[in-house]
Amino acid sequence: MAKKSHVQTTINGESVEFLCEPRQSLLEVLRDELHLTGAKEGCNNGNCGACSVILDGRLVNSCLVLGVEIEGKSVETIEGLADPEKLHPIQDAFLENAALQCGICTPGIIMSAKALLDNNPKPTEYEVRYWLAGNLCRCTGYDKIVRAVLDAAEAT
Amino acid sequence: MQAFEYIDAKTVSEAVALLGEKGDKAGLLSGGTDLIVQAREGKKNLDWIIDIKSIPEVNELTFDSNSGLTLGAAVPCYQIYANDSICESFPGLVDATVIIGGTAIQGRAGIGGNLCNASPAADGIPPLIVLKATCVIAGPNGERELPVEEFCTAPGQTALEKGEMLISLKIPVPEKNSSSFYLRFIPRNEMDIAVVGAGASVVLDDSKQRIVSARIALAAVAPTPLFAEEASALLTDKEINDDIIEEAAQAAQSIARPISDMRGTAEQRTHLVGVLTRRALNGAIERVRDAA
Numbered sequence: 145m146a147k148k149s150h151v152q153t154t155i156n157g158e159s160v161e162f163l164c165e166p167r168q169s170l171l172e173v174l175r176d177e178l179h180l181t182g183a184k185e186g187c188n189n190g191n192c193g194a195c196s197v198i199l200d201g202r203l204v205n206s207c208l209v210l211g212v213e214i215e216g217k218s219v220e221t222i223e224g225l226a227d228p229e230k231l232h233p234i235q236d237a238f239l240e241n242a243a244l245q246c247g248i249c250t251p252g253i254i255m256s257a258k259a260l261l262d263n264n265p266k267p268t269e270y271e272v273r274y275w276l277a278g279n280l281c282r283c284t285g286y287d288k289i290v291r292a293v294l295d296a297a298e299a300t
Numbered sequence: 301m302q303a304f305e306y307i308d309a310k311t312v313s314e315a316v317a318l319l320g321e322k323g324d325k326a327g328l329l330s331g332g333t334d335l336i337v338q339a340r341e342g343k344k345n346l347d348w349i350i351d352i353k354s355i356p357e358v359n360e361l362t363f364d365s366n367s368g369l370t371l372g373a374a375v376p377c378y379q380i381y382a383n384d385s386i387c388e389s390f391p392g393l394v395d396a397t398v399i400i401g402g403t404a405i406q407g408r409a410g411i412g413g414n415l416c417n418a419s420p421a422a423d424g425i426p427p428l429i430v431l432k433a434t435c436v437i438a439g440p441n442g443e444r445e446l447p448v449e450e451f452c453t454a455p456g457q458t459a460l461e462k463g464e465m466l467i468s469l470k471i472p473v474p475e476k477n478s479s480s481f482y483l484r485f486i487p488r489n490e491m492d493i494a495v496v497g498a499g500a501s502v503v504l505d506d507s508k509q510r511i512v513s514a515r516i517a518l519a520a521v522a523p524t525p526l527f528a529e530e531a532s533a534l535l536t537d538k539e540i541n542d543d544i545i546e547e548a549a550q551a552a553q554s555i556a557r558p559i560s561d562m563r564g565t566a567e568q569r570t571h572l573v574g575v576l577t578r579r580a581l582n583g584a585i586e587r588v589r590d591a592a
């Protein structure tokens with residue numbers, strides 16, 4: 145086993161330190177070391193988007209980032225989205241539109257939607273569908289998700 | 301995933317020295333969208349992963365109206381399609397970067413990694429070939445340059461020698477009345493690997509009715525992406541009409557050596573080479589004509 149590395153980073157605005165092996169992905173670090181289990185493991189190879197987080201302002205698949213790579217960087221995960229008092233407008237729109245069923249894809253899709261709206265506050269339906277193409281959902285049939293993202297854009 | 305050591309290389313000479321020392325047991329990490337998948341699946345057995353993203357040269361993205369574009373090997377797709385000079389001058393490269401994976405893949409994956417992974421189906425390589433890109437390579441004996449069409453030698457194999465790495469791609473300033481186009485066939489709308497891909501670049505005369513010169517390149521129809529040299533040469537100094545485009549498309553079909561696999565049969569792929577070559581050429585011609 146390779147020596148553990150010490151990593152200093154920012155997660156959801158808070159400074160965080162952890163030890164990890166170089167072979168651990170950011171997804172494994174979030175879930176197993178930091179107990180932030182919002183990001184999900186679906187495929188573990190970049191295809192499903194269940195592990196999506198925002199790294200230095202860009203959407204990434206955390207299963208395809210090494211934990212050691214986030215030294216000095218800033219990560220946003222689903223856990224950082226809501227205030228203690230109230231949900232984020234995207235989360236509200238997902239509830240309003242019943243845009244989730246089993247919920248496995250939801251943290252990834254919401255982070256993907258957040259990255260979209262941060263980048264393009266008033267996307268067209270086409271832009272929403274194209275942006276979310278890397279996030280698979282086996283339950284909803286996508287339409288409610290797309291409506292929810294458009295509603296969230298409207299609301300903000 | 302297998303255990304390995306991680307090194308965040310800060311300079312080209314550090315990375316090159318490490319590569320020379322560790323040999324096949326070391327892998328360079330750029331966006332990681334191929335490398336991490338391959339390490340996890342045990343397709344690559346690595347003791348060392350050398351991250352190159354802290355090296356300034358591989359992050360360079362500059363366009364100069366004399367020397368052209370310098371695209372660092374680790375520049376991710378999203379920076380490429382967000383760059384106004386690239387969108388204006390090299391639209392064929394943008395066509396590829398917007399279809400490599402989805403948004404999250406494009407946040408990390410770069411054209412340098414796409415090239416070094418040397419997949420026959422890589423979407424980034426045909427546009428580089430039609431745009432006459434040159435690979436800038438650093439190694440134990442210093443720097444050398446290689447035309448991009450000579451870079452891939454077999455599936456997953458490149459012309460890089462032991463201890464060498466790709467630093468950047470250089471693309472010359474586009475000629476007057478020129479443009480480029482890339483497209484692929486996939487059974488879905490997005491997030492899939494090319495059944496066939498085709499790229500084209502054209503230079504037209506001032507009337508925009510004649511082709512001065514053209515280049516065509518293909519993906520997923522041979523062990524490496526192909527420069528369709530004869531098909532390209534057929535178009536030199538030709539009046540634009542359906543017959544000449546068809547002739548070039550047929551010449552491109554004649555060099556395709558596709559296999560049959562789960563994505564498509566050899567016969568379908570050969571047919572697609574014709575269709576996509578026509579569309580790529582017409583797409584590039586339309587772009588020249590649409591430009592003011």
Ligand SMILES: Cc1cc2nc3c(=O)[nH]c(=O)nc-3n(C[C@H](O)[C@H](O)[C@H](O)COP(=O)(O)OP(=O)(O)OC[C@H]3O[C@@H](n4cnc5c(N)ncnc54)[C@H](O)[C@@H]3O)c2cc1C
Nearest residue numbers: 190328330331332333334335401410413414416422423466
């Ligand atoms: C879900 C998913 C979808 C994808 N969709 C597509 C697609 O539609 N089209 C497509 O073409 N590809 C696709 N890919 C493959 C991949 O994303 C691309 O090939 C990508 O461009 C690789 O770039 P990277 O920066 O991530 O490379 P990395 O994974 O970092 O590197 C790729 C290879 O090149 C080597 N390498 C990297 N940099 C250098 C260098 N400077 N010098 C020498 N060697 C180097 C690495 O060691 C590794 O072997 C997809 C991958 C995933 C996971």
Ligand code: FES
Nearest residue numbers: 186187188193207
């Ligand atoms: S778990 Fe990362 S993309 Fe599927």
Ligand code: FES
Nearest residue numbers: 245247281282283
């Ligand atoms: S709600 Fe079940 S996968 Fe999307």
